[in-house]
Amino acid sequence: MTDLKPISDRSTPVVLITDDDNALRSLLVMALKAEGYEIEEAINGEECLVKYARLQPDLVLLDALMPEMDGFRCCQHIRALPDRPQIPILMITFLDDRESIDQAFQAGATDYITKPIHWSMLRQRVRYLLASSHVLKEAEQQKNWELFFRNILAQLSVSGLVWESLIPLLNQCQQFFQVERIFLYQFKNQQYLEAIASGYPSVKDFSLTDLILEKVYLEQYQQGKTIAIADLEQIELSTAQQEIFVRLKTKAILMVPILIKEKLWGLLCVHRAAAQPVWEETILKRFQDLAHLLAIACNHF
Amino acid sequence: METIQSLNLAQGQLEQQTEKFMDADLKNPQEELEESVLDRLTLEAIREMGGEDGDFVLNNIIQMYLETTPPYLQQIETAIATGDPDSLRRAAHSLGSSSATLGAMNFAKLCKELENLARSGPITTAEKLFFPLQTEYEKVKIALTLQLKDSND
Numbered sequence: 052m053t054d055l056k057p058i059s060d061r062s063t064p065v066v067l068i069t070d071d072d073n074a075l076r077s078l079l080v081m082a083l084k085a086e087g088y089e090i091e092e093a094i095n096g097e098e099c100l101v102k103y104a105r106l107q108p109d110l111v112l113l114d115a116l117m118p119e120m121d122g123f124r125c126c127q128h129i130r131a132l133p134d135r136p137q138i139p140i141l142m143i144t145f146l147d148d149r150e151s152i153d154q155a156f157q158a159g160a161t162d163y164i165t166k167p168i169h170w171s172m173l174r175q176r177v178r179y180l181l182a183s184s185h186v187l188k189e190a191e192q193q194k195n196w197e198l199f200f201r202n203i204l205a206q207l208s209v210s211g212l213v214w215e216s217l218i219p220l221l222n223q224c225q226q227f228f229q230v231e232r233i234f235l236y237q238f239k240n241q242q243y244l245e246a247i248a249s250g251y252p253s254v255k256d257f258s259l260t261d262l263i264l265e266k267v268y269l270e271q272y273q274q275g276k277t278i279a280i281a282d283l284e285q286i287e288l289s290t291a292q293q294e295i296f297v298r299l300k301t302k303a304i305l306m307v308p309i310l311i312k313e314k315l316w317g318l319l320c321v322h323r324a325a326a327q328p329v330w331e332e333t334i335l336k337r338f339q340d341l342a343h344l345l346a347i348a349c350n351h352f
Numbered sequence: 353m354e355t356i357q358s359l360n361l362a363q364g365q366l367e368q369q370t371e372k373f374m375d376a377d378l379k380n381p382q383e384e385l386e387e388s389v390l391d392r393l394t395l396e397a398i399r400e401m402g403g404e405d406g407d408f409v410l411n412n413i414i415q416m417y418l419e420t421t422p423p424y425l426q427q428i429e430t431a432i433a434t435g436d437p438d439s440l441r442r443a444a445h446s447l448g449s450s451s452a453t454l455g456a457m458n459f460a461k462l463c464k465e466l467e468n469l470a471r472s473g474p475i476t477t478a479e480k481l482f483f484p485l486q487t488e489y490e491k492v493k494i495a496l497t498l499q500l501k502d503s504n505d
Contacts, residue, residue: 072450074413081402116449167460
C-alpha cells in the first residue's frame, strides 16, 4: 500500500540554506525571507542532513564546496535516502566553474546558480523550483490516490459485505491519509467503527452525538454538507464538548455525510491531532469520494 | 559687426567646450580605485536588498569580510609554503566566494586561478600568484573601507 502524505501541512514553504560563509548565508536568508519563505540554516553538509531529516524542507540551497561535508556529497546523501526524495536542490557554485556544475548535476542537483549571486535570478529560480516541485508532488499523490481508490473499490465490490468488513478499509484509509483517527458512524443503529493511529484514544468512552456535534450540525449533515473545522479552538463549543476533544487529542475535525437515497445514513469522520491552517480542498474531495463509495456499498447491508 | 559675430562664435565654442568638460565623467582617484576593483552593481544590490537598513546590512557584510580575509590569506600563504594543495584549494575557494559576493571580481578571479591550480595537482607555480593576490587585496580593502564610510554617511 502506498502512503499518501497530506498535500501539505504548512502553507509556507520551508527552505534550508546551507553555506559555510556567514556573510553570504545571512544575505541568502534575508533575500528569501523577504519572499515569505520559512528559512532554516546549516553551516555544512552534515548539519544540512540532520536538519533535512528533522524539517523535511521544500527546497535545499546548497553551497558546492564547504568544510566537513561538501555540497556534492550532501546532495548525494539526500538523493540516496530511503524515500528517494524528489525535493529540489539548488547548488551554489563559485563563478562559472564547469567542473563543479557537472559534478553538481551528477550528485543529483536540480539546478545551480553561481557566485556572485544575481539576487533577482535567485528569487525567480527558487520560485520556479518550488512551483514545479509542488506540481510534481500533486501528480504523484494523485496517482497514488487513484491506485488506492481503485483498491478500496475492489474490496467493496465483493459479495457478502457486512458492517465489520469495513474495519480493514478504515485502517487502510487512516494509514493512507496519515491522520490520527477515522471513524464511521451510522445514525440508525448508533453504531460506529474506528481506525486509530497508535498512541491515540478510542472514541468508545464518549457520547457519539457529542462527538459528531449533532446538535450543531445535524441540519447541514442532512443536506449533505461536509463540515471541516481546521482548529477546534477557534469555534464556540461547550466546555463539555471541548473536554471531549482534548481527551481525544483532537484539534481538527472533518465530518463527511453519507447519504443513501438522499437520506442521511452516516458520517465519515476524520480527526487530526494538530490544528490545520486549512483543510486542503483535495483532501476534502477525496473523503467525499470515499463517502460516496461507502454509500453505494452500505446500501446493500 | 563681423568682429562681434566672430567673438560670439568664439564664445559659443567656448561654452560648448566648457559644457563638454563639465559633462565629462570626472572621477576622483578614490572613485576610480573603487570602480576598478569593485562591481558597484553587486554592492548596490546588497544595499537595496536591506531596504531601509541597506547601509547597515552592507556595513555588516563588509566588516565580516574584512575580518575573515586576512586569516584566509595566511592559510593560502602557508599552504603554498608547505605544498598543501587541499588546504590551498579550500582557502582559495572560500576567499574567492566571499570576494565575489561583494563584487571584488578581479580578486575573486585570482582566487579561482589558485583554486584551479590546487585542484590540478602540484602547486609549485602558485607562489607567483600570491603577490598579485596580496596587492589586489590591498586595493579591495581600501575600496571597501571607502564604501563603509559611504554607508555611515
